[in-house]
Amino acid sequence: MSVELRINNSSDPRARYVSWAPTPCTIRVSSPVGIPGPSPVTVVLQNRANGTGGQVVFRTTLTSAPAATLTLQLPLDGASVSFFVAGRFGQPSVTDQDAIIEVRRGATVLGTATCMVRIRKNANALTTGERDRFIAALATLNNQGAGRFVDFRNMHTNAGSPEAHGAAGFLPWHRAYLLDLERELQAIDASVALPYWRFDQPAPNVFSRGFMGVPDNLGTVQFTPGNPLQFWRTDGVPGINRRPFFNTATAGASVISEAATLALGTNYARFRNMEGSPHGSAHTSFGGFLSSIPTAARDPLFFLLHCNVDRLWGKWQRQNARFDAAQPTSYDSNLPTGNRIGHNLPDTMWPWNGVTGGQRPPTAPGGTLAASLSATAPGPQPRVRDMLDYQGIVSNLARLGFGYDDVPFA
Amino acid sequence: MTARKRAKKTAKTTKRSAKKGATKTSSAAATKRSKTAAKRAVAGTEVVGYKAAWRVANNAKQSDDARTTALISLGSAACDDSDVFAGLIVLLRDTATSLAVRLGVLAALQAASFSTIRFAACRPTYMTALRAVAKDPAFEMRQRALGLLMREGDGRAQTMLIEGLENPAKALLPPEKALQLLAYDVKSEAYPLARRIVERPPNADAKREALRLLAADAKSTKLFERILRDKSETGDVRQISAAALQSLAPEALQTYARDMVLDHAESPELQTMSLTLLTQFGDADALTKDARLGERVAALHSSADSHAVKQGAEQFIGKYTRGSDADRA
Numbered sequence: 161m162s163v164e165l166r167i168n169n170s171s172d173p174r175a176r177y178v179s180w181a182p183t184p185c186t187i188r189v190s191s192p193v194g195i196p197g198p199s200p201v202t203v204v205l206q207n208r209a210n211g212t213g214g215q216v217v218f219r220t221t222l223t224s225a226p227a228a229t230l231t232l233q234l235p236l237d238g239a240s241v242s243f244f245v246a247g248r249f250g251q252p253s254v255t256d257q258d259a260i261i262e263v264r265r266g267a268t269v270l271g272t273a274t275c276m277v278r279i280r281k282n283a284n285a286l287t288t289g290e291r292d293r294f295i296a297a298l299a300t301l302n303n304q305g306a307g308r309f310v311d312f313r314n315m316h317t318n319a320g321s322p323e324a325h326g327a328a329g330f331l332p333w334h335r336a337y338l339l340d341l342e343r344e345l346q347a348i349d350a351s352v353a354l355p356y357w358r359f360d361q362p363a364p365n366v367f368s369r370g371f372m373g374v375p376d377n378l379g380t381v382q383f384t385p386g387n388p389l390q391f392w393r394t395d396g397v398p399g400i401n402r403r404p405f406f407n408t409a410t411a412g413a414s415v416i417s418e419a420a421t422l423a424l425g426t427n428y429a430r431f432r433n434m435e436g437s438p439h440g441s442a443h444t445s446f447g448g449f450l451s452s453i454p455t456a457a458r459d460p461l462f463f464l465l466h467c468n469v470d471r472l473w474g475k476w477q478r479q480n481a482r483f484d485a486a487q488p489t490s491y492d493s494n495l496p497t498g499n500r501i502g503h504n505l506p507d508t509m510w511p512w513n514g515v516t517g518g519q520r521p522p523t524a525p526g527g528t529l530a531a532s533l534s535a536t537a538p539g540p541q542p543r544v545r546d547m548l549d550y551q552g553i554v555s556n557l558a559r560l561g562f563g564y565d566d567v568p569f570a
Numbered sequence: 571m572t573a574r575k576r577a578k579k580t581a582k583t584t585k586r587s588a589k590k591g592a593t594k595t596s597s598a599a600a601t602k603r604s605k606t607a608a609k610r611a612v613a614g615t616e617v618v619g620y621k622a623a624w625r626v627a628n629n630a631k632q633s634d635d636a637r638t639t640a641l642i643s644l645g646s647a648a649c650d651d652s653d654v655f656a657g658l659i660v661l662l663r664d665t666a667t668s669l670a671v672r673l674g675v676l677a678a679l680q681a682a683s684f685s686t687i688r689f690a691a692c693r694p695t696y697m698t699a700l701r702a703v704a705k706d707p708a709f710e711m712r713q714r715a716l717g718l719l720m721r722e723g724d725g726r727a728q729t730m731l732i733e734g735l736e737n738p739a740k741a742l743l744p745p746e747k748a749l750q751l752l753a754y755d756v757k758s759e760a761y762p763l764a765r766r767i768v769e770r771p772p773n774a775d776a777k778r779e780a781l782r783l784l785a786a787d788a789k790s791t792k793l794f795e796r797i798l799r800d801k802s803e804t805g806d807v808r809q810i811s812a813a814a815l816q817s818l819a820p821e822a823l824q825t826y827a828r829d830m831v832l833d834h835a836e837s838p839e840l841q842t843m844s845l846t847l848l849t850q851f852g853d854a855d856a857l858t859k860d861a862r863l864g865e866r867v868a869a870l871h872s873s874a875d876s877h878a879v880k881q882g883a884e885q886f887i888g889k890y891t892r893g894s895d896a897d898r899a
Contacts, residue, residue: 299850304816318686318722326687378750378775380782382806385842386882388850391813396786397753398813405677414642414677436645440681447714451680452721455754500687 163203163234163263164190165273167245168534174350175533176257176275179563181551182219182226182244183534187263192236200233201265205243208260214253214277216261219244222556247277249568254287256351276351278534280471281565283355283371283464284363290355291371295389297345297352298460305393311526312341313394315511316457319521322500323510325453328428328492329503330435331473332547334466336509336529336538339560341463343530353562356467359413359442367408372461379403379448394458401448402459413438413445421472426480429492431473439469471564474550478567483553485545505545513541535561620647624654627674628661638674648682649692655679659699669708676703676714701726705742712742720754728755735763746775753783761787768793778807785814794818798826805839812847824852832866838876845870845882849889858890 165187168175187205195201206229207215218230220243228248232241245261253259257274264270281290302309315337316324324333342354357366366372373381373389381400383390392400406413415438424431442465444451449459456462477483482490485505498504501519508515511524528540537558538546551569552559563569624647626632626640649655661667661675679696683689689696697719704715704727719727731748734741741748745767752760764780764787771777781797784790794811797803803811815823827844830836836844845867848857857863864887871883 296850304813304851306817321686324686326685326689330685376775378746378779380750380778384878385805385839386846386878386885388846390809390843391816391847391850393785393813393817395754396756396817397782398785398810399782401750405673414638416643433646435685436648436682437643440645440684441642441677443684444677444680447717449721452718453684453686454723455721 161189161193161195161201161265161270162191163271164188165261165263165271166240167273167275170533172533176273177278177346177350177534177561178216178245178247178259178275179277179279179534179551179559179561180247180249180567180569181553181559181563182222182246182556182569183559184242184556185245186240186242187232187234188238188240189234189236190238192238195236197236200235203232203234203270204264205230205232206262206264207248208262208272210258210260212254213251213258213260214275215248215251216245216259216275216277217248219246245275246569247279247563251277252279252281252565253277253351255289278351278353279563279565280353280467281355283357284361284365286355286365291365293349294345294352294355295371295387295460297348299388299391300348301341301344302392302394302460304391305396305398308344310394312337312344313457314523314525316453316462318454319523320510321453323502323521325435327503328432328494328499329507329509329544330432331470332544333502333509335470335473335547335550335560336512336542338463338466338470339538339562340512340526340529342562343532346532347530354467355464356471356564357461357464358418358468359438359445359465360415360417361412362408362410363412364409366461366464367404372464373400373402375402375404375448389460392460400459402450402461403447405445405447413442415441415445418472418475422476422479427489427492428482429494431476432492434469434472438472442469471567474564474567477548478570483549483551485548490548491544503544505543507544508541509544532561535559537561620644620651620654623647624651624657627671627678628657630667634668634670637671641671641674641678644678644682646682646685646688648678649685649689655692655695659695662699663702665707669710672703672708672711673714676711676718680718697722697724700724704730709743713747716743716751720751723755728752728757732760732763735767744776745772746779749776749779749783753779756783756786758787761789765790765793774804778810781807781810781814785810786817788818791815791818795822795826801835801837805837805843808840809843812843816847816851824848824856827852828860828863831863831870838874838879841870841874842876842878842882845879845886849882849886852890854890864891 167185169184169186205218217226217228219226230243234241253276256276259275259277261273262269301307324330338354345352357363367374369382369384370387373383375381379401381402421434421438424434443456449455450462484490491505493505501507502510510520511526512529514524516522516524529542537560549555549558550560551563553570623640623643627637647654648658658675658679662672700715700719703711704719706712716727730742731752735745735748761784764783767776767780794814798808798811812823827847830840830844867883867886870879871887874880
């Protein structure tokens with residue numbers, strides 16, 4: 161007898177990536193040879209013990225409790241049985257496909273399926289392999305200034321800034337921006353997840369020549385000869401300018417703490433003031449590219465900085481149960497006036513909507529938001545509302561396919 | 571008097587004394603509270619209301635440390651409150667205020683500027699103030715202001731920097747810093763100036779930054795080829811030359827990188843850079859078939875003295891010999 165297990169309801173290996181959110185799966189008997197009928201056969205799904213690799217939990221339905229194993233009855237006629245898989249919180253993968261699901265009938269292993277519990281992690285705590293895969297993918301995306309990264313650079317300029325800053329849509333816009341970049345990186349190396357720079361803590365491993373680099377006396381960032389970011393190029397000029405105004409080896413940036421950030425307010429209208437502090441303060445803790453909107457995205461550290469901004473939002477959302485766009489406290493709709501276009505819940509977001517002119521910027525670089533086999537949301541032209549329920553807590557279909565190492569599902 | 575009544579009387583007296591004592595020390599305590607609260611906002615537990623933070627930041631009797639800490643927690647209030655904004659601009663331009671506080675003001679204003687829509691009304695005044703402090707007596711203030719202006723594409727700042735390069739008596743910044751900032755908005759008019767600096771550099775940093783600025787200049791291709799092949803040049807300028815050639819002459823660069831790996835007399839630094847370049851950006855078809863290069867890389871992997879070269883060789887082998895799965899380990 162053999163079985164077929166589909167993760168994310170797909171047989172495509174590129175779909176075998178899960179986060180903390182329940183991911184729909186199916187299993188069916190692909191060959192009933194050796195099993196006397198007609199009764200369904202009982203199988204048990206479980207993790208194979210694998211040391212430091214990813215582990216998953218199983219659910220029969222979205223509302224059932226997660227469990228380390230799952231017993232299912234499989235019809236012998238090949239009909240599929242649905243269930244859900246999610247990463248076990250605290251046990252993300254370290255390498256690609258290191259989470260192994262075994263399907264057993266008694267002592268017999270009928271089949272296995274690998275997947276990766278792919279999670280955004282603290283950049284200062286990455287393994288060497290995780291770090292190197294990330295920077296290799298990033299350098300490939302940049303391709304010495306000739307790659308797709310140029311679109312991401314051009315999305316974050318003064319022309320596009322009103323779409324992304326200074327109003328309620330600041331957090332949803334940047335969440336979409338990061339997701340788009342991350343999915344492009346995953347098209348290069350599917351094992352990559354965007355790491356975050358926890359800017360209120362020292363991060364000596366981040367600010368090292370093997371990772372984001374160390375500046376010389378002028379603020380020109382230096383890398384090891386083996387670091388592909390040494391070939392980073394934007395706007396036709398090689399190199400990165402970054403001059404920290406704090407000791408990167410021993411201190412965090414000059415920002416308010418995480419605890420203080422999460423305490424800014426229990427409704428979104430107050431919480432979004434984090435745009436000024438700690439977000440703005442993190443940017444201006446440096447001289448160089450990061451300190452100005454039109455050049456900030458030229459520095460790859462920008463994406464790690466904003467990943468932490470997004471993580472803080474995700475943490476605040478969980479702390480206050482603010483995933484539901486229908487709840488007034490989950491977003492600042494600025495009623496009755498409403499917000500600037502692009503910042504209201506039903507609005508599509510530039511540049512992914514391709515709209516130019518009028519109140520929108522003159523160009524829309526990059527096209528639609530990248531698709532993923534791990535999540536159908538938010539779609540190619542996301543709306544502001546599509547970015548709130550990122551873990552699919554209100555609706556499983558809304559999950560965006562990422563999670564943070566220190567923000568559980570529920 | 572009963573014991574109970576005596577205890578009650580004692581408690582009342584104690585309370586009155588405490589109140590008297592509190593009044594005497596209230597102003598010192600208030601200062602200490604505001605300093606402590608401002609520090610706590612950064613250290614851990616609470617965010618101070620912005621008005622309290624501004625009172626600390628704007629108080630010349632407070633320490634620089636307390637004032638700069640308070641400035642961090644202003645956030646969007648730096649522009650939302652017109653009185654606070656006006657006060658910040660005054661502090662920024664006041665050369666009698668300590669440099670540390672003025673730089674903290676600059677950081678607070680720049681942080682607020684990230685909220686584009688909210689900052690829009692403040693921007694013209696802010697930019698005017700930046701242009702004023704671009705000529706500040708303090709070097710660090712000039713450096714930061716000119717950097718911010720150049721990143722905004724400010725034509726006046728560009729003119730000031732070019733004038734300083736052409737006439738050192740007018741220089742607001744050292745040449746290497748001026749060149750670095752000019753690269754934010756590269757104009758072809760700057761190329762002849764940069765080429766002159768490469769030929770006669772005032773220092774090594776200036777040469778390096780001039781080369782970086784020239785990286786998109788097609789007329790400088792031969793210059794970069796010469797520098798890349800010249801072992802007497804420093805590693806950093808040879809690396810910049812390699813980076814420049816990737817867009818100016820990519821096929822030639824792959825040849826040069828290959829030559830540097832094959833060259834037994836090449837430095838480990840440049841060999842590692844070349845291996846990384848070929849692994850990351852090389853022509854996969856050509857490199858997979860290059861037996862001579864493959865043998866050399868295998869030899870480097872097994873016997874190079876440099877750990878970095880060995881690692882570079884391993885990554886090359888992983889990509890062009892074992893296939894793409896190997897680098898997932």
